Amino acid sequence: MHTVWKGSISFGLVNIPVKLHAATENKDIKLRQIHKECHTPISYEKTCPGCDKEVKNEEIVKAYEYEKNKFVVLDQDDLEKLKKETEEKAVEIIDFVDLEEIDPIYFEKSYFLAPDAGGGKAYQLLRQALEKSGKIGVAKIVIRSKEQLAVVRVYENTLLMETIHFPDEVRNAGDVSIPDNQNITKKELDTALMLIKQLTTPFEPEKYSDDYRTALMELIEEKRTGKQIVEADEGKQPAAAANVTDLMSALQASIDKTKKQPKAAGAGGRKKAAAKPKVKQEA
Known part of the structure; x- marks a missing residue:
């Protein structure tokens, strides 16, 4: 399994060397855009509409748009400095909580945590302690220059790390327009x-x-x-929905x-199917 990150799990004075592996995969069917006449894949050039010319990679900088068409330019040195200050290779467990206390809206992406060289015993200790206590660890980690909030929990015989959204990344449900009491009987x-x-x-x-x-x-x-x-x-087509008013x-x-409809058979009598996510087009 491909390793996407190497570092350690730390809680208190305990330090466990670990490797990170993606626990899920995207199985979307990616469709390419090609030229109908000659079947050549279509590519997209980076162009500047203001100068009306193609722009090379070395001519592109990153900036934050604080108002419409007003930018603060951030050079690579600024970003590298911040990266070095924050990118400690550690999953730092800050708190232990109950899983039920975290609403599913917070969960983002899952990773398997595997022990690295010399970390086997401490890894098993943490896994067994989490399993025995019924708790999960709330942690911080930096992946690809982005600080992430995460939880560490037991999944089957492994430790699983799931990145979760920060509170300010979850939008306010109160902003959604919901109809008033509809007099449900x-x-x-x-x-x-x-x-x-x-x-x-x-x-x-x-x-x-x-x-x-x-x-x-x-x-x-x-x-x-x-x-x-x-x-x-035609016999396999779904029946037309009743005109319910x-x-x-x-x-x-x-x-x-x-x-x-008879109840379906249990898992043992049901044919298993691989997970098949949605299809999206790729340029």
Whole structure:
């Protein structure tokens, strides 16, 4: 597994040499833009609209736009100095908290932490201590010149580090326009709760898959091998949605539909499917 970072975990006076590995991967299908006539990939040049000319990399500097078209220029020496001052190769655990205290909106990206040379025993000690206490560590780390807030927790037999957003990076939910009380009746609420109960099941991630990505890959493979593309069997098309005109009817129709569907088999009897994220285009 590719190592993306090397450093240490520190809490109190304990220091554990570790390696960082990405725990997730992006499986988007990336589509290139090419010239229709000759099939050459399209590239984009860096140009300055003010000077109307192409700009070389050495002519580009970084700046902060504090007002419209007003910038503070930051040269490379300024940025390198800040980088050296903050980029200590350590996951510094500041506090230990309960996982349930952190809302999922804060979580960003996951990494596996593996012990580096000489860190095996201390690594296992921290893992077992976290597992026994039921706590997770809140830490700070600098990755690629960016300071990140993170949590360290146990995942199966490893330590997992998940970067999380700083509080000022999470937008205020109060800024979202929400309609006032819509006079929900007790019958509507009870029916909604009944529907939730009928659809409640243990979370089994292997049963979920990206149908669009699968269909797109099949289309690409058919075109690649020169096979004729056929339309889907009409019998396999999803049934048209009922023309439901009010909330209660929608809830009741959903409940009736779930009653007719037998409960799926457990994880052991279900075919596993790899995670298949969404498709996006790449320039």
